Amino acid sequence: MEDKPLTKLDPAYVTVMRIQTLLFSLPFVAGALAGEVGNLLFTGAFLVPVVLVFALLAIMVPLRRFNARGYDMGEDRLRVVRGLMFRADTVVPFSRVQHIDVEQGPLERAFGISRLILHTAGTHNASVTLPGLKHEDAVAMREEIRAHVKRETM
Amino acid sequence: MSEAQAEIEQGWQRTHPLAMVAGAIAALKNAIFPIIAVMFGSQAMDRGSGFLFLIVLAIIGINLLAAWLGWLRLRYRVGADDIRVEKGLVSRSARSVPYERIQDVSLEQKPIPRLLGLTEVRFETGAGGKDELRLAYVTLEEGERLREVVRDLRDEAQGLELAEKKQREEQGELLFHMGPERLLKFGMFEFSLVAIAVIGGAAQQFDFLLPFDLWDPEGWEERLAGPGDWLAGLGWASRIVGAIIAFIALVGIGFVTGIARTFLRDWDFRLDRTLKGFRRRRGLLTKTDVVMPVHRVQATVVDTGILRRIFGWHGLSFISLAQDAKSANHSVAPFAQMDEIAPILEVAKFDLPAADTKWHRASADYYLVRALFGAVPFTIGGMVALVFAPSVWIGFGLIGVAGFIALRAHYLWRYERHAVDARQIMSRRGWLSPKLKLADRVKLHSVEISQGPLAKWCGYADLKFGLAGGTLSFGGLPLAEAQEMRAAVLSSIASVDFSRLPR
Structure with missing residues (x-):
């Protein structure tokens, strides 16, 4: 039974997971933007890492999860x-x-x-x-x- | 049939009028604290006791009124296909349970309803706990009649010949019984320190009732300086004697609590084999009477304790869809020798592992990982404590805990085992108080193999079975063995449809 190849899910699932991640990221991005406006540190100190992390989460993770399922x-x-x-x-x-x-x-x-x-x-x-x-x-x-x-x- | 038909024609029914009284008394129990609060609160006020009396009367009156309205608005009907209960004052709730879904009907008599000759009827659907349909309270005869009617109608709904059922008179065969002597022994092993904690807690909660401050050391010194002065003058010997007396008193309380709780719960414990299944009756103040059909037993558990194991005492419980008080397992022989347990298991269609059973052990890596995860933090903590803490004992203590965790993992690896035979899955867990679980291969619902990152690295996997009403899982099997076990069990599951499981 373990040898039988698995059926893949619908590729649209990757897109859905990506959009879900982006929706989840919205409050964090908003928070980072607020930090930027507040000018607490140098420009981009909040926005850049947050956007990078979520970009990674939204691009890489759904694809890998899709492949694992x-x-x-x-x-x-x-x-x-x-x-x-x-x-x-x-x-x-x-x-x-x-x-x-x-x-x-x-x-x-x-x-x-x-x-x-x-x-x-x-x-x-x-x-x-x-x-x-x-x-x-x-x-x-x-x-x-x-x-x-x-x-x-x- | 005639009895059932008559029942249907009767239509809607009310619970017994005395249920109001029982309900009101139960509600009053909850009202005692508000009443006490009012009493204390009123001390601060200037008004007299007449005012206080009025408030207490009002609380009692409201409770009685609520009980009466509740009774007025509750009705039940034993219909052709289902049993219905409608209740609620403002928001009505109407619940209907089809007979096919009723696992069993159990009766429970709490002390107050028991005095009034009433019982609570619970229709077990497997929904568990609060979602079950309850009917409180009807007379004991009505409860037993309901149980019969519902069972007959259910069997009818399942297409069984009622005449045939009726013909076989319900005759019980005694399987297991615990008399006072056995209960006393059982109670000794149920030694409990709960009472001590309760007394301590109560002392803290109700210290306002005492005329002095219990927690004020200076106050105690003052009191002891007076008449208690001689205590301080008696010297060390008497203090040691005092400590021993205190210790004996604590142990005594522990024993007495254990024995009392056992007597209350398991008084006149008897398990019968009736045509409808296992029937268990027990309880001193709250009497319970539960029937478990044999085919509903999903798995059986034989457990024991560290001390009682030396004397050969074991407990047998069934895992079934219906829930027992507080736990999902039905205790059927809580304190018995193995030669008493074997016949009960036989009736439940389970076999104790044979002498030639091929036991398997989980991967040693699995226990090693567990030991490391448990012991390493304690070891590091111990080292740090040795360097920085003022007393070396903290450090040694922590390292000792780490050593115990490692030792335990080693012994678990040696003692925990499992086996699969043609019909059953057997699992032995635990080190000092081992637990044996027997599950029917056919009565499982799903199989899952899972692996975390470490498990993947070491090549072992967890195997989890979907068991109704309980859990059955094996940690850290070699992957190939887990896959093999899954394939074997799945072939037996898939060959029998759920609806064709022995009913």
């Missing part, structure tokens, strides 16, 4: 691999799925991607999230898994 849709199980430093490799058999969510935030919707969330009855991994799927793929996967889940009763 992947999934494999097996006949009776879904394997989700994620993590750059802390790798996690989760397998959920379809027969143990309690219910399935397909979720989209506004940004994800603009780029046509979705998150597929599988809920299990286990305490650990009670919900396994697979982000960055093309919306149609996510819906198709949901239907396929749904077909396996014969009865959604306890």
